[in-house]
Amino acid sequence: MRNKPLRRAAWAAMWSFGAVSLAGIGEAALHHADAQIANGAASMAMQNSTGDDGPPPTPPPVLTNAQILQEDRDAVNLMNEVALTPRILPGGVKQFTLTVSKFGWNFYRNVNLWAWGYNGQVPGPLIRVRVGDRVEIVVHNDLPEPTTIHWHGLAVPNDMDGVPGFPEPAIQPGGTFVYRFTATSQMVGTHWYHSHYDDDYQVDAGLNGVIIVDPRTPPPSMRHVRDVLFVLGAGKQDGSDNENTFLINGKAYPDTPQLTVKRGTTVYMRIVNACAETFHAMTIDGYDVKIVAQDGQPQPDPQTVSVVSIAPSETVDVEFTADETGTFPFYDTVASSLINPNDSVDPVGGMMTLIHVTP
The missing domain is CATH 2.60.40.420 (Cupredoxins -  blue copper proteins)
Incomplete structure (x- = not known):
């Protein structure tokens, strides 16, 4: 277990450009459904590309x-x-x-x-x-x-x-x-x-x-484990040559899927970097994890780390025991992955979700 107060303080300091706190993040997550209601058509594309990189951008349909x-x-x-x-x-x-x-x-x-x-x-x-x-x-x-x-x-x-x-x-x-x-x-x-x-x-x-x-x-060791999957994804908006939209399971925070487990649960987390270009460094605030497999191959000497480095096309399986109650952000420590372009409500978002550990 890492020093949770220090880790949370460091995480909050990363966002010194805006009034962001763990309480605020939790509040945004609780109002996920309300945020979804404001659904309008955006004049952009996941790949808003130019030249020969893809089709010309056209306004997407309004979704119900x-x-x-x-x-x-x-x-x-x-x-x-x-x-x-x-x-x-x-x-x-x-x-x-x-x-x-x-x-x-x-x-x-x-x-x-x-x-x-x-x-x-x-x-x-x-x-x-x-x-x-x-x-x-x-x-x-x-x-x-x-x-x-x-x-x-x-x-x-x-x-x-x-x-x-x-x-x-x-x-x-x-x-x-x-x-x-x-x-x-x-x-x-x-x-x-x-x-x-x-x-x-x-x-x-x-x-x-x-x-x-x-x-x-x-x-037998996998029969009493919570097995979950998080796919890291990316896209390009506004004619960007670089990936600037970052996702977990196809959604950007605060709309990413959140995990809830009971205290004492062993969590087996599969992390897949499906980004075409971008390296990520994922962490769970408050927890260290054990790397048990990489690219599908079991690790003979599993290492315990605070940050999981994962390059494009790589998969990493990690394991940890949720032994403390509370809400713990799971996010990319690369700050540029935690911004939602064109978000009129709050720019903080991207490759982040929350893990809730209940009594």
Whole structure:
């Protein structure tokens, strides 16, 4: 356990440019639903790009409150590792279907942006399989340009790897491709999938998701653990060449999904950096964590750290015991990731959420 008062004081000092406090942050989180009601169309795009980087920006559609609430449920379900349900084919093959399309997404408060995603979600739905499963993933491309899916960290056959032209061509607009592979013991762990066509643009537009491969029989140590998932994402607004919109599970604070656990719970947290460009350094104010796996590989000598460094495309699994009650921010220590561009209410936001530990 770290010195919580000192850590909180340091965290508050980081925001000396504004009157921000832990109490204020908690208050903003409690009024999450109220903030969502002010939903208007924003004249920007998740990838508001110029030149050949992507399509020209157009105003996204106004989203209904029901659509925004569904987005919030998607973010919470992803945190709780609710996975896409497969269709079971003859012979036991697990078939998943992903449709790639463009749609409006409410990233925070009243800011709607264009996104490119899988099954109308940012990030895409969680895919979860076990060792020995034969997997079939049907991908329909409804985008205006080609795309692929690369299974990052999985040793799939070369023609299933999603690298355009090596050897399979990209999936053309209106086209369909079926990825097939068998889950092996090499694949066990936390991994992610993403476009490998025009990667820098398409990944930050929302074309990324998580795939977890479980061992055939879960180890006993995982049976009494709260297993959660946080996907770090990013995008570009207002013609920026650099990522300037930062998300957790497709939402920016204060609209990020918040975790509530009972005191004494062991939390197994999977952190995925799905940003195309940006390094992050994540911390839980008040807690140290033990790094138990990186890129799906168990660590033979787990290290206890206060800050988890995670580069683009990396996954890190950490574990801690929630042994003190209270509300603890989980956030990026890189201050530029904690700002919401074009937020008329409060610029503090971005890659942060709250962990509530109850008695």
